Amino acid sequence: MAARRNLITPRASWVSPSCLCAVPSEKRFAHSPRGGARTPDGAPSPSVQQKQQQKQHITPALISAPLPGTLIAPPLSQWPKGKAFFRFAYDVLSSRGRRWLQTFLVALMSRPKPWKAGQLQLNNSTIPPMAKELHTDMLRAFATGDREKLKALCTVTYLTPMLVSLDKRPRTKRYKWELVEWTGKARIVAQSITPVAAGGSSDMIRQVTVHLPSRQRRIEYAWNAGAREWEVASQKEADVDEHLILVSVIFPGSYQQSEWRILSATRPSTPEEWEKEKQLIEKVQSVEMESYKL
Numbered sequence: 250m251a252a253r254r255n256l257i258t259p260r261a262s263w264v265s266p267s268c269l270c271a272v273p274s275e276k277r278f279a280h281s282p283r284g285g286a287r288t289p290d291g292a293p294s295p296s297v298q299q300k301q302q303q304k305q306h307i308t309p310a311l312i313s314a315p316l317p318g319t320l321i322a323p324p325l326s327q328w329p330k331g332k333a334f335f336r337f338a339y340d341v342l343s344s345r346g347r348r349w350l351q352t353f354l355v356a357l358m359s360r361p362k363p364w365k366a367g368q369l370q371l372n373n374s375t376i377p378p379m380a381k382e383l384h385t386d387m388l389r390a391f392a393t394g395d396r397e398k399l400k401a402l403c404t405v406t407y408l409t410p411m412l413v414s415l416d417k418r419p420r421t422k423r424y425k426w427e428l429v430e431w432t433g434k435a436r437i438v439a440q441s442i443t444p445v446a447a448g449g450s451s452d453m454i455r456q457v458t459v460h461l462p463s464r465q466r467r468i469e470y471a472w473n474a475g476a477r478e479w480e481v482a483s484q485k486e487a488d489v490d491e492h493l494i495l496v497s498v499i500f501p502g503s504y505q506q507s508e509w510r511i512l513s514a515t516r517p518s519t520p521e522e523w524e525k526e527k528q529l530i531e532k533v534q535s536v537e538m539e540s541y542k543l
Contacts, residue, residue, distance in 0.1 A: 320344035323517035377435035380459035392426035433462035
């Protein structure tokens, strides 16, 4: 059975790491009488500098696109045949190796001393159950039209199409979402940690993709004006195979993490899609290297 999705969840597109998020721009304190205390040489005082640094942190809700090079392998039945099989297998393994190395290096950097434990706590075992909770909370909130709940769970780019859909929903209809059962084990299929230099911030983005297979039920209610009550208009069940992308921000120095947000839902990459993504990555990297030379 083909996997189905019950939300407006377009496949996430990749952009350059420098465009992954929006952060507040620095305020020009030198041009404002309310810029705060300054030292004799004209530099902002330590308290003002601390406030400026806090304002430059990346907000997880504003992360707008997945990290580059996240290859989620499809089932073996969908892999190419012949020599292309081995090329794709190499891409899958090298993608996993790069992501593992990135995570390992960040964990190594978080050690205050080489012989001491790192400050970065990944807590990977807690992520699948947390993803299941976020997933069910989001779908229930979307079904009932709870905008505030959705705002607390999702990034802005993922939230926007859902709000548009809710605005178009007829007032004579209501919906209820139910989880029938988890049809498989929730597991992490991809994880990346990448520094992002945006707006003066030196924060790192942590992205985790979790596979969530489930059977879901959606109930539609219609308003009966004569009886003046809501009646069940339709009820559907479906097996849904979803990959949920979650993001959080790791703050340098303390290596503490922000809250998690739902960035998008995605699906495994086909070999053809991955080839196009590799070409796009190479093109963007080439443009960025040229800009550095200038």
